[in-house]
Amino acid sequence: MFRVLNKVFDNNQRDVQRIVKTVVQPVNALEEETMKIGNLAEAFMALRQRVQEGGESLDDVIVPAFALIREAGRRSIGKRHYDVQLIGGAALHQGRIAEMRTGEGKTLVATLALALNALEGKGCHLVTVNDYLARVGMEEMGLLYRTLGLTVGLANRDLQPFEKQAAYACDITYVTNSELGFDYLRDNMAQSREQLVLRADSPLNFAIVDEVDSILIDEARTPLIISGAAEKATDLYYVYAKLVKRLQRGEPAEPGKRTEPTGDYTIDEKGKQVHVTEGGISKIERLLSIPDLYSPENMDKAHMITQAIRARELYQREKDYIVNAEGEVIIIDEFTGRSMPGRRYGEGLHQAIEAKEGVKIENENQTLATITYQNFFRLYNKFAGMTGTAKTEEKEFLDIYGSDVLVIPTNKPIIRQDAEDLVYRTRMGKYQAVVQEVAQMHATGRPILIGTASIDTSEQLSELLKAAGIPHSVLNAKYEAQEASIVAQAGRSGTVTIATNMAGRGTDIMLGGNAEYILGEAIEQNFGISRFAPEAEAFIKAISRQDPEAEQLGMKLPGMVPDFIRQAQQLQADTIADRERVRELGGLHIIGTERHESRRIDNQLRGRAGRQGDPGSSRFYVSFEDDLMRLFANDRVVAMMDRLGMDDTQPIEAKMVTGAIEKAQARVEDRNFGTRKQLLEFDNVMSKQRDEIYAQRREVLLGADEDVEETTEGMIADFTEMQLAYHAPTDQAPESWDLETLRTDMIDAMPQLETYDFEALRTMTPADAHAHLIEAVADSFDSRREELSPTMLNSLSRYVLLQVVDQHWKEHLHGMDVLRQGIGLRGYGQRDPFTEYKFEATNMFNDMIDNLKGEVTKFVFRMQFGQAS
Structure with missing residues (x-):
């Protein structure tokens, strides 16, 4: 009955059919023409x-377009959009989130x-998670855009401002998402x-965010911040x-055992916080020879010591x-296992980690501009x-961004x-089981992709x-330069690849x-020659299609020799043969070495196998020493294993354990959603x-002289x-007015x-008194205009407005940081x-605006070009 009801109320299927009827079928009808x-x-x-x-409107021309x-x-x-890709394109145009399986051709x-x-001529952005994907996407699809008469560009962090323009x-x-956000902040x-x-x-105007869940959910816990050096030892x-x-x-x-914590400090691993005991x-006071660690003059010391403990224990x-x-x-x-150069932990934590590692400590920073991805x-x-x-995550996308999710059908059935998860008592028992399975599958020649949650696990495996004599490649934040090459060949027979968090890698794993x-x-x-140069692309595509004209196209490349063409043709033939061999073996096998705290990341790892109707399989190995299980799973399962006398060689494969894992993941996802929602x-x-x-600032920066003067x-x-x-x-x-102070201030x-x-x-x-003084001030402004000339006054006003606004906004952000850090204490006073x-x-904002207006007034009337009085 429920299956029937689901079909009746399946909005996704209804929306897909609507797009098929209004877009896909009419586009197909136009194809021959x-x-x-x-x-x-x-x-x-x-x-x-x-x-x-x-x-x-764009909807009026979507079919011919x-x-x-x-x-x-x-x-x-040489790529013709499948019908399901037309559905995805229409969903993106509607401002929706398109869920498309790995290998379905999102690019x-x-x-x-x-x-x-x-x-529309207003510009469109394709937002990716890293520079490599942005560059490859632009180069791969650039020829398509130029064929339509459109221009395409790449904005990366190495460009000069005029190049970015x-x-x-x-x-x-x-x-990339970070560079785009920083460009927005820098523009302001x-x-x-x-x-x-x-x-x-x-x-x-319009943006498509690739790996949208990674950027708008996983990374949304950390705001974008532009900082400047702050004066602090x-x-x-x-x-x-x-x-x-x-x-x-x-x-x-612990209730029933200890009424007081032990030691000098305790750790909250779930919340990544530390608590110093009495x-x-x-x-600490004795070691530092200070009377009160939490007195106002020692607050910086208390904060820095707390961060030092966090750096030692939690990072x-x-x-x-x-x-x-x-x-x-x-x-x-x-979430992705990628290194993030240029990003730093805030509130002194990064400096504490640098001190822990004994490397040079960079200066603490003061926030100059900030915004969340949301x-x-x-x-x-x-x-x-x-x-x-x-x-x-559709509810979060809908609540925060106003975008629903449309699941796009796959081009071929999955x-x-x-397989069900295998759960071991200890981490080492799990690793030994993984190695054993890898050895068995590797002996058959089947390709294997092993997903890990950390670099440490990658290197341990x-x-x-x-030690087991199994050749393999390692992909993690230490070896990102070889990333695309390693991933691209992970589907060849006999290949074993260890990868830290495969989410958002962006390179397709093809069998063979x-x-x-x-x-x-x-x-x-x-x-x-760039592989994306038209003549190089034509040769590569011809080799891929085993086109008889490949040799002629290849000889057009400068310096090309017949031997290279023959090697290229042999490489393609070997790849096709290997692809069939791998298919017969069962395709790519995925091994997850632990469950990630987000089910989406696990699904993304699984999704690396079974692309475009290929065979494949997956299994996750879990231990009760994994962070997720240790912090969130049910202790009763461990107790049951003890009663049964199970050792490291005996895994559990039961729905009870799978349920415990899913509940643990759901709890972490709820906690992370709470963090994002609070942020x-x-x-x-x-x-x-x-x-x-920013609106005021943009008006001053781009407005006409008369607008700035106004x-x-x-x-x-x-x-x-x-x-x-x-x-x-x-x-x-x-008679009760304080005119002496008014005179002094004015x-x-x-x-x-x-x-x-x-x-x-x-x-x-x-009323007359107020009007009289306001008129006198207006006359003074007119005199100032005559003194400097209208052009000079406008230049001065524009400069003063921008400088004063920036300075006050920077100080306001610092004040907001301080307020945000301490506001939680209000809860102890029964206040929200x-x-x-x-x-x-x-x-604080109203006070800032009032102070800003006073300072602008003072500068406009007092400042001279070349000097200030």
């Missing part, structure tokens, strides 16, 4: 004219929505229009790193971070996403076999495989290996303030009214009022921390 078009660019630009000048894009793919890169799917939305000015721009710190890199007219971190070695870790209080506080080298050859501590993304991508007029795993990739690398190395709630408070400041004059008038309201309120009699800001008779205001009605935060933050 479209193939006869000689100049695709001319036809596509005609559609652009219909959109930009004829008033038609998709038909032209499909034909451009067939002609330029090609994105071209449909990007090219269609490029018709050119990249973002293209119809389609490939860029620019001091001139020339420093802007995003489009001035439509900076955030860093050598103290070395002192405290040594001090904490003299402290003893204890156990927390005994620990006394010991592990080779798992949470690595130390590179230059002695830099580089964070490892816990609030950043909500700034787009429209954005979409694509990934292999999103449906389980025939991968997923690597040592065990070496990827001859095109090897051939492209060889062309680049031997002939110095967003707090950032939403700042988001409104940020939007107001803004400046408005701020001066507001400042005057604030002073009047404070010193000469209208609800008081004039002349301090505007020396031109030195001769103004403030005492005369007492003779007027309150979030409500208190909103109240305090609003007051």
Whole structure:
């Protein structure tokens, strides 16, 4: 009955059928006609004219546009969009999250929505998780876009500002999520229009986010921050790193056993927090010879010692971070296993880790600009996403981003076999079982991909495989340079690959290996020609198709020799033969060495096998010493194993254990969602303030001179009214006004009022008195304009506004950081921390705006070009 109801209420299937009827079938009907078009660019630009000048919407032209894009793919890169890819393209255009299985061609799917939305002429962004995927995506699909008459660019962190401007000015721009976010923040710190890199007219129009769950969910716990050096002693971190070695870790209080915690400090591994005990506080005070660790003057010491303990106990080298050859501590993304150069832990934690490792400590930073990924991508007029795993997170996508998930059917049925988990008592017992299974499968020649959750596990397994005489490759944050090459060949027979977190790798694993990739690398190395150059691509595609014209196309490459062509043809033939052999063996086998805290990451690892109807299989190995099981799983299962006398060689394969694992993952996912939700709630408070400041700033930066003058004059008038309201309120009699202080404050800001008779205001009605002073201030501004000339006054006003706004905003962000760190303590006073935060933050922002207006007034009236008085 439930299956029948599910079919009746299956909105996903209904939406897919609607797209098939309104887009796919009409596009297919146009295919034969479209193939006869000689100049695709001319036809596509005609559609652009219909959109930009004829008033038609993108939905009006989606069918002919998709038909032209499909034909451009067939002609330029030899790839024709499948019908299911047309469905995915339509979903992306609608601003939805498209869930497409691994190997279904998401890179090609994105071209449909990007090219269609490029018709508006406002720019489109394809957002990836790393520079490699951005570059490869742009180079692979660039020929398709250019066939349609569109421009395509790449915006990476190595470009100069003028080069980035050119990249973002293209119809389609490939860029990483972090670089795009930082470019937005930097644009809102620019001091001139020339420093802007995003489009001035439509900076955030349409974006497709690749691996959308990785970027908008996994990475959403950490905001983007641009920092500047703060004045704070860093050598103290070395002192405290040594001090904490003299402290003893204890156990927390436990009802029924201990009423007080033991040791000098206790650890909360789930929340990644430490708690110093009363005994620990006394010991630290004795070691530092201070009377009170938590007195106001020692708060910095207390904070730095806490971070030193966290660095020692909760952050592990080779798992949470690595130390590179230059002695830099580089964070490892816990979800993708990638290193994240340039990213640093906040609040002194990174410095504490550097001290722990004995490397150079970089200065602590002060926040200059910050935004969460959630609030950043909500700034787009429209954005979409694509990934292999999103449906389980649909509620979060819908609640936070307003985007639902559409599951796109696979081009071919999935025939991968997923086995039940095997659960062992200890980690070493699990590893021995993994090695045993690898040895058995490797003996048959079947390719194996082993997924691990940390570099340490990767290297431990690597040592065990070496001891067993099994050749293998290791892929983790230490060896990212070889990443694409290792992944591309992970489907060859006899290949064993160990990979740290396969999420978002972006390179397809093809059974039998990827001859095109090897051939492209060889062309680049031997002939110095990019594999994406049109003549190189034509030769590679011809070899792939075993086209008789491959030899003629190859000889057009500079320096090409017949021997190389014969080797290339043999390589392709060997790959095809190996592909059939691997299929007969059962395809790629996936081994997960532990369950990740997110089920999506496990599913992404599994999804590496069984692409495009290929055979494949997967199994996860788990132990009760794994972090997930140790922290969250049910202790009763361990007790049961003890009662049964089970040892390391006997695994459990039962639904009871699988259920415990899934519950543990669900608990961690709930905790992480809570973290992201709380981060967003707090950032939403700042988001409104940020939007107001950035809008004001952009108006000053890009506005006409008269607009800047009007803004400046408005701020001066507001400042005057604030002073009047404070010193000469209208609800008081004039004789009680504090005109002496009013005079002092006004002349301090505007020396031109030195001769103004403030005492005369007492003779007027309150309304007339206010109007009289405001008019005098306006006259002073007119005199200032004549003194400097309108052009110079506008230049001065623009400069002052930007400088003053930036300085006050920076100080406000610091104040907000301090408020955010301490606001949790309000909970002990039975007050809601979030409500208190909103109240305090609003007051702080209003005070900042008032102070800002006063400082702008003072600078405009006092500053001279070349000097300040």
